[in-house]
Amino acid sequence: MAITEYECPACGGTMAFDAQTQMLKCEYCDTQIKVSDYVAPHKPGPEATAANEWQASETEGMYVYSCQSCGGEIIADETLGASQCPFCGNNVVMKDKFEGGLKPDYIIPFRKTKEDAMNTYRNYVKGKALLPKVFSAENHIDKIRGIYIPYWLYDSDLQADIAYEATKIKSWSDGDYNYTDTSYFEVLRSGSESFEHVPVDASKEMPDDLMESIEPFDFNDVQPFNGGYLAGFLANKYDVEEGASRERARQRVKQQISYDFRNTVRGYSTVREVNKNIRERSFSHKYALYPVWILNTTWRDNHYMFAMNGQTGKFLGNLPSDKGLAIKYYLAFGFGLSIIVFIINMIVGIF
Ligand SMILES: [Zn+2]
Ligand SMILES: [Zn+2]
Numbered sequence: 001m002a003i004t005e006y007e008c009p010a011c012g013g014t015m016a017f018d019a020q021t022q023m024l025k026c027e028y029c030d031t032q033i034k035v036s037d038y039v040a041p042h043k044p045g046p047e048a049t050a051a052n053e054w055q056a057s058e059t060e061g062m063y064v065y066s067c068q069s070c071g072g073e074i075i076a077d078e079t080l081g082a083s084q085c086p087f088c089g090n091n092v093v094m095k096d097k098f099e100g101g102l103k104p105d106y107i108i109p110f111r112k113t114k115e116d117a118m119n120t121y122r123n124y125v126k127g128k129a130l131l132p133k134v135f136s137a138e139n140h141i142d143k144i145r146g147i148y149i150p151y152w153l154y155d156s157d158l159q160a161d162i163a164y165e166a167t168k169i170k171s172w173s174d175g176d177y178n179y180t181d182t183s184y185f186e187v188l189r190s191g192s193e194s195f196e197h198v199p200v201d202a203s204k205e206m207p208d209d210l211m212e213s214i215e216p217f218d219f220n221d222v223q224p225f226n227g228g229y230l231a232g233f234l235a236n237k238y239d240v241e242e243g244a245s246r247e248r249a250r251q252r253v254k255q256q257i258s259y260d261f262r263n264t265v266r267g268y269s270t271v272r273e274v275n276k277n278i279r280e281r282s283f284s285h286k287y288a289l290y291p292v293w294i295l296n297t298t299w300r301d302n303h304y305m306f307a308m309n310g311q312t313g314k315f316l317g318n319l320p321s322d323k324g325l326a327i328k329y330y331l332a333f334g335f336g337l338s339i340i341v342f343i344i345n346m347i348v349g350i351f
Contacts, residue, residue, distance in 0.1 A: 003065045003074070003092045005085075006231035009033075009041040014090050016232025019110040019310075024228055035109075035228035065094060079203070082148070082227075082235035093227040097237040104225040106153070106288040108217055110146055110233065110310040117144050117293035117308050120315055124306070128319060134299060135319055141295070146310060148230060148289040149211065150202040150238035154195070154249040157282040161190045162261050163275040166268035185268065189261045192281070195253045199290065200245040202238035207305070208248070213316045214309040217290050221311060225289070235289060242285055249285075254278055 006015040006024060013028035015038075023032040065074045072087030081097035084090065098104060118141050125136045134140060164187040171180045197219050201211040223229070257278060265271050291310025296303070299320065308315035 003068070004040065004095050004227055005068055005090045005092050006038065006228065007041055007069065007090065009039070012041075014232075016091050017109065017229050019113045019116075022109060022111075024231060035223075035226050038228050063094075065092070067092065079205075079236045079239045080234070081237045082230035082233055084232075091231040093230045093235070095227065097235075098225065098227060098230075102237060103287075104150070104289050105286040106222045107148070107225045107229050108219075108222050108288070108290050108311050109229045110291040111221070112291075112293065112308065112310050112313050114144060114146060114293070116313065117146075117310075118142070120308055120313060121295060121306055121317075124315065124317060125319070131319055132299065135297060135304075140297070144293055144295040144306075146233040147292055147294055148233060148235040149206055149292050150236055151199045151288050151290050152202050152238070152240075152242050152245045152249070153197040153199055153286045153288050154246070154253070155282070155284050155286075156195045156198065156249070156253045156280065157192065158195070158253060158257050158278055159192045159281055160257050160261060160276070160278045161188070162258065162273060162277075163188050164262075164265055164271050165274050166265065166271045168267075169269040182269075187265050187268075187271070189264060191261070193257045193260060195256065197286070197288075198249050198252055199288075200248045200252075202240045202242075202245060202287075203236050204239050205236070210305060210307055210316060210318075211292075214292065214307055214314050217309065217311055222288070230289075233291075238287065242287075246283075246285070250280075250283075 007013070008015050008026035008029060008031050010031045011026060011029040013026045015024045015026050015031075015033070017023075017035065018025040018032070021032060024035055024038055025032050063076050063078070065076065066072070067074055067085040067088060067090060069090045070085065070088035072085055074083065074085055074092065076083060076094060079097075080094065082091070082093045085092055096102075121141055121144060122136075125131060166185040166187050168183045168185070169180060171178065173179065199215060199217065201208060258273075258276065262271070262273070293308040293310050295306040297305070302320065304317070304319055306315065306317035306319070
């Protein structure tokens with residue numbers, strides 16, 4: 001099956017998508033080309049277009065592509081859609097992973113460069129006194145990778161009726177007695193809300209909660225899909241079917257409309273939701289690739305990840321702390337804490 005290599009038409013060097021200029025850029029002669037204007041300088045060789053080559057090379061979920069520049073074989077799993085030839089360094093895109101029914105509707109190109117991601121990581125690590133050295137080693141930081149993550153995007157129109165029981169409480173005292181006056185209110189809210197492009201990551205490999213915490217992506221920056229944006233990055237085809245992501249999207253929009261309605265009920269002492277009816281008026285989906293910088297680390301059999309939104313720079317990590325040191329800190333803190341609790345107990349006891 002065919003791969004597309006982004007070879008420079010001027011010098012034959014490797015082209016990669018440049019986050020700063022938003023163009024394809026040659027790493028050798030600095031030639032720059034708009035992604036939508038790129039035309040490969042040579043036609044794919046006959047061996048790459050022969051339909052049966054693809055069939056023959058597929059074994060146990062692994063796919064073999066032959067590099068059109070050097071003839072080297074690139075082995076990829078079922079989901080990998082963009083990579084680099086390990087022999088000649090050319091950036092290649094496995095076209096068949098993003099064609100036909102698999103073609104994404106949208107792509108948000110990288111805006112943050114690898115250097116941006118490395119600097120963000122360095123600053124993040126700097127503040128962590130307890131972090132083992134291996135996490136801050138430069139050769140480790142250099143392993144940060146730019147990946148386009150597949151997402152299902154949902155549009156949803158909801159109609160909701162929600163009833164609340166609310167109270168206003170007044171308290172006063174005349175010296176002998178304390179008085180409390182509670183007024184009860186029935187509060188009704190009814191209306192509709194539209195949600196657009198609610199993302200649910202469509203990659204098994206990526207933890208959903210981590211991906212949600214580097215949101216939001218700015219949809220204003222979206223482009224129609226073009227393989228040129230993938231040059232120089234890794235990209236995965238979805239491996240979570242749309243049907244399996246749908247419920248997560250539904251939950252998210254229902255939570256959001258409840259939250260938004262609740263926020264309009266103000267000026268009461270307490271508010272309790274007593275009845276809720278949410279109806280879906282429309283629900284549809286699209287397929288998109290979103291940019292993420294990722295650094296994975298395995299340390300003492302545990303898996304750690306740093307992820308940064310490749311468009312906005314928002315990031316999150318779950319790095320460990322050194323256990324020995326952590327216990328010392330905890331003990332010191334624990335001691336301080338118990339003193340405070342003791343004093344509060346005394347005060348409560350006296351009054
Ligand atoms: Zn060039
Ligand atoms: Zn090659």
